[in-house]
Amino acid sequence: MVTDIDPSIMRLQDGPLSPESMFKNTKTIGPFNLGPKQTRLMEGWSISRKTSLAYAVNATARNGVWFQSLRYKYVNNEWTTASMVERCDMVLFEEIAEKYPRDDEGNPIWTP
Numbered sequence: 001m002v003t004d005i006d007p008s009i010m011r012l013q014d015g016p017l018s019p020e021s022m023f024k025n026t027k028t029i030g031p032f033n034l035g036p037k038q039t040r041l042m043e044g045w046s047i048s049r050k051t052s053l054a055y056a057v058n059a060t061a062r063n064g065v066w067f068q069s070l071r072y073k074y075v076n077n078e079w080t081t082a083s084m085v086e087r088c089d090m091v092l093f094e095e096i097a098e099k100y101p102r103d104d105e106g107n108p109i110w111t112p
Helices: 019-024
Strands: 002-012 026-028 032-034 052-061 064-075 078-087 090-096
Touching (some): 019 026
Antiparallel strands (some): 002 026, 002 032, 002 052, 052 064, 064 078
16 A cells, blocks of 8 residues: 555646646645545546647655556547556656557657
């Protein structure tokens, strides 16, 4: 179980970030506890009809601080996903859908 999780989630967008857009597009949830195989629903954001969505999650808990990149891209009439969790420049978890877009070298495209 991870205890006292206190995340902030920023919806990334195309174009330059300003302090105003960062404030408008960031939600803070928590603190809360999360056990194995549990999820936490977040309310208040609507999903518009886009072909890609990108989120940056910064979280602190009793076991430290981590950052998660979440990407959703609509490709060939279906959503594909990519997720990566990092701590201190070390990748702790990475899951990339097979159909998720990649560059010429086969690396996932992380840009929003």
